[in-house]
Amino acid sequence: LWAATAAGLGLTIRTPIGLPAKVRPLAPGTIGLPDLPTLGLVLHRAEAEPQPAAARLAELVLQSVHGALREVVA
Structure with missing residues (x-):
């Protein structure tokens, strides 16, 4: 999933643990998606x-x- 996300092929919901340098987290509300609940x-x-x-x-x-x-x- 990290590789596909880094290549710009989509989004993934993951914890930021081990976040690769080529992948950036989206700020809440950036692209119109709802906030995620805590787990x-x-x-x-x-x-x-x-x-x-x-x-x-x-x-x-x-x-x-x-x-x-x-x-x-x-």
């Missing part, structure tokens, strides 16, 4: 009580994504 972040797991390694991995993934999103919003 929650959910991590689904197969087991109610995961193994310690899986629980730690989930914790690290959530911390990483939350940290990246905070950097983008700030």
Whole structure:
């Protein structure tokens, strides 16, 4: 999707995490599209009580994504 967007073939709705230099975000209201709602972040797991390694991995993934999103919003 990034490549198609960078080539000018369309629009994509993505988080700004990892935004390539050739792709620019559109300011709200720029081309007449409605504002996007906020979305929650959910991590689904197969087991109610995961193994310690899986629980730690989930914790690290959530911390990483939350940290990246905070950097983008700030």
